[in-house]
Amino acid sequence: xxxxxxxxxxxxxxxxxxxxxxxxxxxxxxxxxxxxxxxxxxxxxxxxxxxxxxxxxxxxxxxxxxxxxxxxxxxxxxxxxxxxxxxxxxxxxxxxxxxxxxxxxxxxxxxxxxxxxxxxxxxxxxxxxxxxxxxxxxxxxxxxxxxxxxxxxxxxxxxxxxx
Numbered sequence: 001x002x003x004x005x006x007x008x009x010x011x012x013x014x015x016x017x018x019x020x021x022x023x024x025x026x027x028x029x030x031x032x033x034x035x036x037x038x039x040x041x042x043x044x045x046x047x048x049x050x051x052x053x054x055x056x057x058x059x060x061x062x063x064x065x066x067x068x069x070x071x072x073x074x075x076x077x078x079x080x081x082x083x084x085x086x087x088x089x090x091x092x093x094x095x096x097x098x099x100x101x102x103x104x105x106x107x108x109x110x111x112x113x114x115x116x117x118x119x120x121x122x123x124x125x126x127x128x129x130x131x132x133x134x135x136x137x138x139x140x141x142x143x144x145x146x147x148x149x150x151x152x153x154x155x156x157x158x159x160x161x162x163x
Contacts (some may be wrong), residue, residue, distance in 0.1 A: 036098055044102035047143065048110050051130055054141055054153055055082065055111070058134040070139075073127035078146065101129070 005011050054073075058066055070081035107130065130142040 040098040040102040043099060044106045045126070047103055048106040050079065051076065051107070051132060051141055051144075052110060054060050054079075054139075055132050055134055058132075058139065076145065080140075080142040080144075082140040082142065096151070103130075 001101060004037060005014060057069065061069060070083075073079060073081050111132070129143045130143070132139055
């Protein structure tokens with residue numbers, strides 16, 4: 001049994017079909033690569049903007065008002081603000097991901113080493129934890145997946161986020 005068609009027309013149709021399928025697969029791969037990079041940059045800039053706003057707010061308010069601010073923040077921004085403790089001062093390596101690389105680059109550029117990103121598994125979801133230092137006090141800003149506008153893992157920006 002011969003799998004290759006005998007007529008020239010059939011072989012031409014088969015060759016053209018194979019080339020079309022191959023070109024579509026290459027196009028899809030390139031589109032996904034560039035789309036992931038663009039989404040990563042956008043989300044990283046949004047997260048860096050929120051971190052900058054929270055950092056400035058913490059710097060300008062008195063220490064007594066910071067606790068009340070951290071209690072009100074989840075209701076308005078869907079992010080949490082937690083004081084960091086002495087035992088979580090060590091650097092934790094990030095999983096390899098375009099989004100996390102973009103976030104780390106934005107944080108290094110905007111905060112010159114006063115911010116650190118970390119991904120943690122929390123209640124079966126991936127939360128993004130970013131540590132900032134304000135007036136010699138460290139805080140964790142926690143972004144749950146829904147605050148980043150992520151889709152379920154494997155689709156959209158969440159596929160970028162999951163390592």
